[in-house]
Amino acid sequence: MAVKIRLARHGAKKRPYYRVVVADGRMPRDGRYIDLVGRYNPLTNPKTIDIDIERVDEWVAKGAQPSNAVAHLIDIVKNGTPAPEKKRKPSKKAAAKAAAAAEESAE
Template sequence: MAVKIRLARHGAKKRPYYRVVVADSRMPRDGRYIELVGRYNPLTNPKTIEINLDKVDEWIGKGAQMSNAVEHLVAIVREGEPVKQEKNKISKKAAAKAAAAAEAAAEAAADAE
């Protein structure tokens, strides 16, 4: 029996929430699993990663294989490095408005001198 440590998707449409589970590789992604070893929520700021490393190490010792995504999450938890956050992108119109406001403030400061 091939055992995998992988993500099982839960949550509503476009609102994903993942469980890190140990499951038989023949089971469906969200189907029956052997043990729950963690949780991952990519929507919180910063992203929430809760993984029981003792259980993960125990299952790896028994021959379980980690998926690429779980391997990455476990590496983040082990190293304790913060999860990189995406920068908020502003539209071209908002960027132009901000540049105009900065230019006007610079002119006002130059006139005040």
């Protein structure tokens, strides 16, 4: 039985909220899990990462494999550094609106 530490998605459409769970690798993403070891909310500013590192270390010692995303979150929690914010490019409509506002204020 391959045990994985991974994210289980919850929340509404386009409003994701994740639980960090220990689950059998054969179970579906949001299906039955063995243990809940943390939570992750990417929508708050700054992102909320609440992981019980002691329980994660216990599961890793037993042979559980963290997914890439969970491994990254664990590194962030252990190092204490927040996740870098991605620079967002404004949409064409927003850029045109900002340009029009800048042109109007220049006059």
